[in-house]
Amino acid sequence: MDKVRHNKGAAIILLLPAIILFVSIIIIPIICSGYYSLTEWDGIRDKVFIGFSNYRELFEGEVLRGSIKNMLLLALCAVGIQLPLALVFAILISGGIKGEKMYMTVFFIPVMLSTVVIGQLWLKIYNPSHGLLNGILSMIGLENYADSWLGNQGKVLAAVFVPMIWQYVGYHMLLMYAGIKSINSEIIEAAKIDGANGFQIACRITIPMLMPVLEVCTIFAVTGAFKSFDLIYILTGGGPAHASEVPSTLMFTEIFQKNHYGVGSAIAIFIILICFTSAIIIKRIFKRWEV
Amino acid sequence: MKKRLAAILIATFTLCSILSGCGKTTDSSAPTGADDSAKAGGAQTLKIWSIATEGDSSHHAYEAAIADYMSAHPDVTVEMETFENESYKTKIKTVAASDELPDIYFTWGGGFSQPFVEAGKALNLDSYYTDYQDELPQGTMSYATYDGSVYGVPYVVSISGIFYNKKMFEQYGLSEPKTWDDLMNVTKTFLDNGITPFGVSVKEAWVMAMFNDALTLKCVGPEMLDKAFTGSGTGYEDAGFTDAAEKLSELFKMGAFDKNAAALSNDEAVSEFLAGTVPMYVTGAWLDGSIQSGAENPDDFSFMPFPACSDQAVLEDSMGGAQDMLMVNPKTKDADLAANAAFEIAKSLSKYGYQDGAGLAAWKVDYEVEGQSPISERMAECVNEANSLTVWSGTLMSAEDYTDYQSALQEFFVGNIDSKTFVETMNKMLTE
Structure with missing residues (x-):
């Protein structure tokens, strides 16, 4: 085994399929987008290289600024509402309440449903004129x-935002639930014997030991919010009059x-950059907390 | 040594993967199954792409037209692939960019296909058109003609106007409005009785654009509209455009449109029209199909031209024209074969489509037509009597202007901008 590990040639050849796949479907498209973003191109005729004009035009325009504001607000809601909600549910359910499995399934259903179905539902x-929400309001x-x-x-x-947040509560809850279940039960039992109540156990033991999972959840929630597209596209298409525009819907309108x-492509590069940077920043923040 | 070997290996593999990604896939396009016997006799295969999906009203027409062509040309196999309307717009552009167009493809004339023609992705059909000139009137060719040359073969001609609920008009003793004042009278009567006069979708702003196109046409006349929308005129400065914007603003303020229109899709808005809660809907000929299949009593509905709103236009000026067409890929193996097939198939399509009620015939009607809906007959009449036919903004404007036009209409509808700012926005957009 050691012999194989030290054989760099073998390692490289074995890694090659993964590298080729990674480079050809992730790295090359990003590089291509980066190049397209520096050109003026209608998708059919020849590209004209224009440097950073696209970026300048974008950031001077009001529409992109409005969409970035919406995007940040969505990320804030995801971290401030979606994750705490998921955490509370995960702690409650993992506490061994009756119907644990049933709750898990119920909360996870929206994650399994196709976004198009959820969009149509909402x-x-x-x-x-005949929607459920207005119906209930007038009924009461x-x-x-x-x-x-x-x-x-x-x-x-x-x-x-409501369906977007609702959709993934179950997903984060499942991650956190699995994290909580993997915490050694002896620690919690010891705390109970020492007289800690449920709230104290959650704050002092469960959440600190769950930090790695919370870090992953936060990265997913924030980057997910930054690149969100599908539900907004189905529900409003970014309208009315750009009121629900986010960068990805704007990108769709510009290209197609x-x-x-x-x-x-310039918007695409912007989304990629902001997702990478936010992931790195979140990692740094959590590292500080963990130490 | 090993290191160098590995480096070379990686480099070759990466290069191969890049090259294979960029390279063109050589399409052997071997047809399968049934036509094996025909292939032996030197058969040719033509690929045709369209948006006539199974649910589409022109699906049957396409199948029948292709079957007709194949029985007349037994040595040619025609294979059709269909795509959903919106995704097709994306698909055809992507495929054109990578030079993988089929032999014959469906497209929209005017602005949409301009880049195709300019980039040499459409075959010049001048020499073929001469054979069909008598059957395909010049008037329907305007959006298939670029710089004086024919590049597309239209098969269906369309028209827009006001679809209305006859029963509701009768109930309040109203007749078809011929002028702006008549229209205001109708609008007020419905409003006084607590009925929203016009159904529209602003979420899908093309529906609102159809309305504004018609209104603007009837305020400025066909020539000026065509020039303004194609960006070849004096923009939006004429007083007629301001007049049209003010009239639209007046309708907004009266509450002539469904107040929820910004949240409704076209389908949702149409369903309210078909259910009889809204008496009028401005859109294109295709609504007839929905009325015939979706309304409880299709005979309650009828069609009329949009009323004339100034001296610049008459009642017989309408929005419409032959916009759907077939184009031929210049890189096709046998250009003569493909071009002739495009004309032959379009000719049959025109006939079958008209008989099925999928649209009005762009080619001369020299056959008996039975079972037409009264609405379809009325629309055919309007096309025949038309003083002018001007195609919609979606075809006249460049894709960029059209998107901005729709978003300006949304802003106008929700009250972010007034009629003056709307005109300024339009003027800036169309003259830039």
Whole structure:
């Protein structure tokens, strides 16, 4: 075994398939996008190299700035609402309550459903004339609060965030649940004997020992929010009047509706960069906490 | 030594993977199964792409047209592949960029195909068109013609106008409006009775654009609209455009459109029209298909041209034209064969599509047509009587302008901008 490990030639050959795959489907497309972002290109005719003009044009425009604001807000909601919710549920369920398995399944269903299905579901819920939400509001006498949720610029962002957050609570909960289950039960039993209550155990033992899992969850939640596209596209397409626009929906519009492959690629590069940087920053922050 | 060997190995592998990724796949395109016998006799295969998916109203027309062509040309096999409308727009552009277009492909004339023609992705059909000139009127060719040359073969002609609920009009003693004042009268009557007069989708802003196209056409006339939308005129400065924007603003303020339109998709808005809660819907001829299949009583519905709103236009000026067409890949193996097939298939498509009610015939109708819906007959009448046909903004404008136009309409509808700013935005966009 040692002989094989020290044989660098063998190691390289064995790693080659993975490297080729990684380079050809991840690295090369990123490099291509980087190149496209420096050109003016309609996708069909010849590319014209224009340097950083696309980036300048983008960051001077109001639409991208608005979409970045929405994106940051979404990331904030994901970390501030989605993760705490998932953590609370994970702690409660792993505490051995009745119907543990059933709760796990129920919370995990939205993760398994296709986003298109969830989008259609929420479109029906939000439908202004015969939707569930307005129906319930008028049933309990709050018809004044009924609204066209996805058509009102002031409320559309909140209306879109709710299903986006709801969808992945179960996913994070599952990760955290698995993390909690792997904590040595002797530690918790010892704490119980010492007289710690459920809250104290959660704060002093479970959460600190769960830090590596929380780190992964935070990275997933933040980068997930930064590149979110599908639900917004189905529910509003970024509208009305850019009110629910995020960079990825803007990228889609630029590339496939306006034929601006250059500008669209510039947004893609921006999304990649911001996802990488945020992942690195989150890792640094957690490292400090762990030590 | 080993290190160097490994480095060379990696370099070769990486290079191979890059090259194989960039290289063109040589398509042997061997047809399978049934036509093996035909192949032996030197058979040729033509590939055709369209958006006539199984659920599409023109699916049957395509199948029948291809079957007709194959029985007339037994040595040619035509293979059709279909794609969903929106994804096709992306697909065809990507494929054109990588030079992998099929022999014959469906596309939209005017602005959409401009880059295809300019980049040499469409065959010049001038010499072939002369054979069919008598059957395919010049008037339908305007969006298939680029710089005086024919590049596309249209098969269906469309028209837009107001689809309306006859029953609701009768209930309130209303007749078809012919002028702006008539239209205001109709709108007010419905509003007074607590009915929203117009169904529309602003979420899918092309529907709102169809309305604004019609209104603007009837305020400025066909020539000026065509020039403004194609960016070859004086932009949006004429008083007629301001007038049109103010009229639209007036309709917004009255509440003439469904107030939830910003949240509704076209399908959702159409379903309210078909259910009889909204009396009018401005869109293209394709709504007839939905009325015939989706309305409880299709005879309750009818079609009328958008009323004339100024002296610049008459009732018989309409939005419409032959926009759907077939183009031929210049890199096809046998250009003559493919070009003739495109014309022959388009001719049959025109006939079958018209008979099925999928659209109005772009080619001369020299056959009996039975079982047309009254709406379809009315639309065919409007096309025949048309003083002018101007195709929609989606075809006239470049893709970029059209996207910006839709987003300006959304801003206008939700009240972020007023009519003055709307005109300024349009002017800036179209003259840049």
